[in-house]
Amino acid sequence: xxYIEVANVHEFTNQRIKSVTVFxxxxxxxxGADSEFYAIEVGxxxxxxxxxxxxxxxxxxxxxxxxxxxxxxxxECLNQNAAPLRRYGLKVEGExxxxxxxxxxxxxxxPLLHFFD
Ligand code: FES
Numbered sequence: 658x659x660y661i662e663v664a665n666v667h668e669f670t671n672q673r674i675k676s677v678t679v680f681x682x683x684x685x686x687x688x689g690a691d692s693e694f695y696a697i698e699v700g701x702x703x704x705x706x707x708x709x710x711x712x713x714x715x716x717x718x719x720x721x722x723x724x725x726x727x728x729x730x731x732x733e734c735l736n737q738n739a740a741p742l743r744r745y746g747l748k749v750e751g752e753x754x755x756x757x758x759x760x761x762x763x764x765x766x767x768p769l770l771h772f773f774d
Contacts, residue, residue, distance in 0.1 A: 658746060660755040667752060669694075674709045674729075679758060684745055685709045686754060687729045690716050695730050696745035696756040702734060708742075 663677045669688045676685050676699055685699040685708075699709050701720045711721035716729045726735040732742035743760035 659758045660746070660748065661758055662753045662755050663696075664754040665752050666694075666749060666754060674713065676707065676709050679745075679756065683707065684756060685729070686747070686756070687716075689730050694747050694749060694754055696747040697729060697732050698743040698745075698760065700742075701725055701727075702739040702742070703737070 661679060663679065663684070664675055664686050668675055669686075673688045674685055676683055678684070683699045685697050687695045687697060689695055699707050701708050701722065703720065703723060703725050706720050706722040708718045708720050708725075708727055712719040713729075717735065718727050718729050719725070720727070725737050725739070727733065727742055728735060732744050734741060745760055746757035748755050
């Protein structure tokens with residue numbers, strides 16, 4: 658899997674979120690409440706607003722347009738039945754923060770797997 662450097666850990670001394678653009682996609686680099694770093698899609702699943710411009714409390718972002726709430730670590734939408742935000746792989750090498758060039762593919766269980774159980 659290919660990684661690209663997008664930020665430095667020192668940028669998160671006084672902020673918890675930075676938006677970057679990777680090959681045309683906006684990605685949020687999040688320093689979680691647990692001080693670990695995460696990378697997540699920032700376009701709200703409702704109408705695409707940048708959720709990192711909304712209110713952030715703990716690891717929950719509230720979309721600035723209509724108030725949908727997202728867990729910034731898991732990408733889960735907390736108050737609507739919507740698909741989760743896509744997540745990217747992230748690693749820290751020294752002081753550099755690197756993310757995968759493509760979103761991680763979520764493993765979905767094959768619905769036919771237990772068909773004959
Ligand atoms: S665009 Fe985010 S809630 Fe509507």
